[in-house]
């Protein structure tokens with residue numbers, strides 16, 4: 001992957017982690033709508049355009065793209081669950097997001 005793309009991807013990653021942190025804080029505070037909003041806008045399917053996913057996908061192996069897509073879908077699914085207002089199912093849906101983080105990290109490196 002070209003160096004500039006690596007930098008861009010790692011910056012996205014740091015934003016993903018910061019987003020997770022905020023989502024957890026919102027869940028713990030019982031602010032489920034805010035948690036949903038952060039998840040959808042920063043990790044969900046709605047975030048694909050803003051973080052340049054279509055450009056990034058071109059330099060990723062197919063399996064990596066698939067895990068990435070499943071992570072974005074899981075985040076959007078979490079947002080729906082959180083909006084339903086039940087905190088335990090929301091945590092469960094959030095664990096599906098982190099499962100995609102874990103799956104990709106255990107399989108892929110930038111170099």
Ligand code: HEC
Pocket residue numbers: 010011013014016017020043064065067068071097098100101102104105108109110111
């Ligand atoms: C589609 C694959 C993929 C997914 C999904 C993914 N990551 Fe990553 N992430 C990577 C790769 C590849 C690296 C670089 C690892 C390396 O080369 O050592 C990375 C690196 C990182 C880093 C280090 C950034 C830095 O500055 O070095 C953080 C933090 C991170 N990811 C957080 C997350 C979080 C949180 C999630 C889930 C919300 C996530 N990632 C989902 C592929 C992914």
